[in-house]
Amino acid sequence: xxxxxxxxxxxxxxxxxxxxxxxxxxxxxxxxxxxxxxxxxxxxxxxxxxxxxxxxxxxxxxxxxxxxxxxxxxxxxxxxxxxxxxxxxxxxxxxxxxxxxxxxxxxxxxxxxxxxxxxxxxxxxxxxxxxxxxxxxxxxxxxxxxxxxxxxxxxxxxxxxxxxxxxxxxxxxxxxxxxxxxxxxxxxxxxxxxxxxxxxxxxxxxxxxxxxxxxxxxxxxxxxxxxxxxxxxxxxxxxxxxxxxxxxxxxxxxxxxxxxxxxxxxxxxxxxxxxxxxxxxxxxxxxxxxxxxxxxxxxxxxxxxxxxxxxxxxxxxxxxxxxxxxxxxxxxxxxxxxxxxxxxxxxxxxxxxxxxxxxxxxxxxxxxxxxxxxxxxxxxxxxxxxxxxxxxxxxxxxxxxxxxxxxxxxxxxxxxxxxxxxxxxxxxxxxxxxxxxxxxxxxxxxxxxxxxxxxxxxxxxxxxxxxxxxxxxxxxxxxxxxxxxxxxxxxxxxxxxxxxxxxxxxxxxxxxxxxxxxxxxxxxxxxxxxxxxxxxxxxxxxxxxxxxxxxxxxxxxxxxxxxxxxxxxxxxxxxxxxxxxxxxxxxxxxxxxxxxxxxxxxxxxxxxxxxxxxxxxxxxxxxxx
Numbered sequence: 015x016x017x018x019x020x021x022x023x024x025x026x027x028x029x030x031x032x033x034x035x036x037x038x039x040x041x042x043x044x045x046x047x048x049x050x051x052x053x054x055x056x057x058x059x060x061x062x063x064x065x066x067x068x069x070x071x072x073x074x075x076x077x078x079x080x081x082x083x084x085x086x087x088x089x090x091x092x093x094x095x096x097x098x099x100x101x102x103x104x105x106x107x108x109x110x111x112x113x114x115x116x117x118x119x120x121x122x123x124x125x126x127x128x129x130x131x132x133x134x135x136x137x138x139x140x141x142x143x144x145x146x147x148x149x150x151x152x153x154x155x156x157x158x159x160x161x162x163x164x165x166x167x168x169x170x171x172x173x174x175x176x177x178x179x180x181x182x183x184x185x186x187x188x189x190x191x192x193x194x195x196x197x198x199x200x201x202x203x204x205x206x207x208x209x210x211x212x213x214x215x216x217x218x219x220x221x222x223x224x225x226x227x228x229x230x231x232x233x234x235x236x237x238x239x240x241x242x243x244x245x246x247x248x249x250x251x252x253x254x255x256x257x258x259x260x261x262x263x264x265x266x267x268x269x270x271x272x273x274x275x276x277x278x279x280x281x282x283x284x285x286x287x288x289x290x291x292x293x294x295x296x297x298x299x300x301x302x303x304x305x306x307x308x309x310x311x312x313x314x315x316x317x318x319x320x321x322x323x324x325x326x327x328x329x330x331x332x333x334x335x336x337x338x339x340x341x342x343x344x345x346x347x348x349x350x351x352x353x354x355x356x357x358x359x360x361x362x363x364x365x366x367x368x369x370x371x372x373x374x375x376x377x378x379x380x381x382x383x384x385x386x387x388x389x390x391x392x393x394x395x396x397x398x399x400x401x402x403x404x405x406x407x408x409x410x411x412x413x414x415x416x417x418x419x420x421x422x423x424x425x426x427x428x429x430x431x432x433x434x435x436x437x438x439x440x441x442x443x444x445x446x447x448x449x450x451x452x453x454x455x456x457x458x459x460x461x462x463x464x465x466x467x468x469x470x471x472x473x474x475x476x477x478x479x480x481x482x483x484x485x486x487x488x489x490x491x492x493x494x495x496x497x498x499x500x501x502x503x504x505x506x507x508x509x510x511x512x513x514x515x516x517x518x519x520x521x522x523x524x525x526x527x528x529x530x531x532x533x534x535x536x537x538x539x540x541x542x543x544x545x546x547x548x549x550x551x552x553x554x555x556x557x558x559x560x561x562x563x564x565x566x567x568x569x570x571x572x573x574x575x576x577x578x579x580x581x582x583x584x585x586x587x588x589x590x591x592x593x594x595x596x597x598x599x600x601x602x603x604x605x606x607x608x609x610x611x612x613x614x615x616x617x618x619x620x621x622x623x624x625x626x627x628x629x630x631x632x633x634x635x636x637x638x639x
Contacts (some may be wrong), residue, residue: 030174477504509538
């Protein structure tokens with residue numbers, strides 16, 4: 015058992031690979047977070063841009079609160095789920111589903127925005143690629159999906175180098191720029207503001223709302239705690255702390271550079287490229303910064319691939335999503351969640367034509383709803399548990415709940431007309447979907463008596479009905495299987511018409527049946543539909559007969575359909591699909607047990623040389639459908 019656990023553990027994350035695999039979203043926000051703040055403040059000119067550092071400090075303070083709070087979440091809920099688990103356990107299932115829906119929306123948007131932003135940076139450097147924006151977005155998405163299907167460790171190790179290169183290049187840029195005290199050469203003049211404004215509360219709030227995009231991804235480590243190696247709590251808490259320290263230092267450093275260089279928005283240039291030019295010029299290191307930014311933005315989508323599958327698995331365990339989302343593959347990955355996340359992100363990229371400007375207004379709103387519910391849930395947790403030092407912990411979560419709730423309100427108010435209203439519609443729709451899936455599972459569980467002890471197994475008389483079209487070895491094998499299954503066996507032949515050829519074939523079958531003497535009753539049925547009108551479809555006639563057999567209620571009715579399983583894929587066109595069609599029709603219109611006997615073509619023993627054995631040769635046991 016220990017070697018099995020060790021084998022599984024090697025596919026999980028360490029603190030370092032966890033920060034790289036799950037922190038790319040947060041780290042990549044250094045490329046657009048400070049720029050978003052400056053874009054909001056630039057309408058007030060140089061005086062407005064001067065508030066970049068104070069706004070950044072407020073955002074970093076909120077970051078520190080969130081990191082400390084999510085370290086508490088990791089310690090208290092090591093099985094993952096993040097805001098969903100916390101809100102569900104402490105506030106109720108409804109609040110938990112709202113938190114889950116908001117995080118699902120944010121995870122999907124994060125993939126789309128990250129891929130689109132990375133491709134936008136690439137096409138800015140190489141304008142010839144601009145017509146291929148959508149194709150490049152989909153290519154990057156396929157690459158990230160393929161890496162994550164290989165396992166979270168493969169993703170963490172592969173993404174560690176780009177993350178290290180990006181962080182290292184920004185550290186050098188910040189240190190050199192601060193040491194210089196000003197730009198190496200005058201930077202391009204910022205764009206002229208057409209309608210200048212004065213610095214006021216609304217402007218500061220707008221800058222704060224834009225800058226909050228830098229905090230997306232902070233919760234991903236807490237959501238994906240089960241992906242870490244043992245001891246998972248320790249490793250995940252270290253990764254969360256490391257992410258907070260690195261991200262906070264980079265954001266403050268970039269804000270200081272913006273003030274020192276007097277950098278502002280320039281059409282066709284990113285703010286990060288202007289800061290790099292001012293700190294190190296336009297030489298080789300400038301290209302390193304730009305290339306590292308392009309790569310990291312493209313790979314920042316990996317945060318969603320680490321967090322969403324674990325969240326979906328928790329929802330599946332609670333019956334709010336189909337159970338397939340809770341199944342792991344050999345490499346400890348949730349394949350269904352990864353594929354669905356990629357498909358939804360691809361749809362967004364296609365709809366938005368790979369344009370970041372279309373996607374950004376929707377970004378970050380969902381995650382702050384999850385932040386607020388998570389902090390409110392932890393506050394109630396400490397209030398109820400009242401363990402050691404619960405008061406300062408509850409006070410911290412109260413502060414976090416207040417700050418994140420205020421941030422969520424500001425985000426929605428500032429971005430509502432830019433597309434935030436779409437999120438206000440999608441989240442309730444997702445919650446309704448979760449509730450509908452759960453109700454369906456509840457009904458299914460009640461019928462299957464999942465949470466109760468059913469009656470003890472008991473024998474019951476059964477009649478097995480076998481449709482036949484002729485007398486062949488398939489007929490023999492099907493009737494032999496039926497005789498071993500039921501107390502009574504009926505062979506059923508449907509006469510498809512009243513044409514001379516049909517009557518002749520029916521008479522010939524009856525004569526051969528008498529000569530064959532299988533000791534099984536042969537019943538002839540006219541092909542009619544559910545209304546009794548003549549038809550050439552088998553399903554209705556067979557279903558009517560099955561319902562008549564079941565009317566007394568003394569026997570279990572079984573429909574056994576014999577089918578030929580071809581040896582090669584191309585042989586499928588040689589056989590009709592009537593057996594599958596009859597099985598589906600009878601399954602929908604009767605209460606009979608449907609069994610399909612698949613017979614692989616193999617000479618009868620003793621009738622000739624046996625060909626080389628193939629996979630799954632011989633008869634396959636009946637499969638209920």
